[in-house]
Amino acid sequence: MYYVNREQISIRLAVIPDIAEALTTLAKSWNGSLLQGLSQERALHLAVETVTDVGSYLIDGFIMRDASSYEDIIEIIAGENVFPEPLKVTLLELVRLRRPLVQDYYEWTREALHPLTQVLPETLSAFKSAVEAYLLQELGEERPS
Numbered sequence: 001m002y003y004v005n006r007e008q009i010s011i012r013l014a015v016i017p018d019i020a021e022a023l024t025t026l027a028k029s030w031n032g033s034l035l036q037g038l039s040q041e042r043a044l045h046l047a048v049e050t051v052t053d054v055g056s057y058l059i060d061g062f063i064m065r066d067a068s069s070y071e072d073i074i075e076i077i078a079g080e081n082v083f084p085e086p087l088k089v090t091l092l093e094l095v096r097l098r099r100p101l102v103q104d105y106y107e108w109t110r111e112a113l114h115p116l117t118q119v120l121p122e123t124l125s126a127f128k129s130a131v132e133a134y135l136l137q138e139l140g141e142e143r144p145s
């Protein structure tokens with residue numbers, strides 16, 4: 001029997017539409033300003049943390065093998081068919097941004113629109129839907145608390 005913390009997964013999945021909307025807005029109105037650059041950094045960082053947090057909850061809840069890195073989180077849940085294979089490439093590219101965003105932020109080029117900013121809204125939405133479908137498939141309907 002699995003203990004999957006659906007509440008925490010749901011809380012994190014619920015922020016995806018806001019992150020996707022922010023990234024879409026930035027991509028459409030990009031002018032390279034400092035404010036937009038910092039906003040893009042934060043939106044990308046939130047996307048990384050959301051995806052890896054959800055992945056970690058899935059790994060722990062379904063007793064999948066332990067992850068050794070952020071990339072490994074994506075590899076493990078992809079291997080368990082949590083989301084369709086085409087999402088894997090973009091999600092791996094996303095989690096590889098964690099170090100530049102969190103540790104090497106002083107080197108980040110804030111004036112440039114990052115290529116993922118334009119593709120992530122769709123990817124994040126697909127990730128959210130896939131995780132929700134996976135949970136329903138594996139656990140059935142969510143039971144009220």
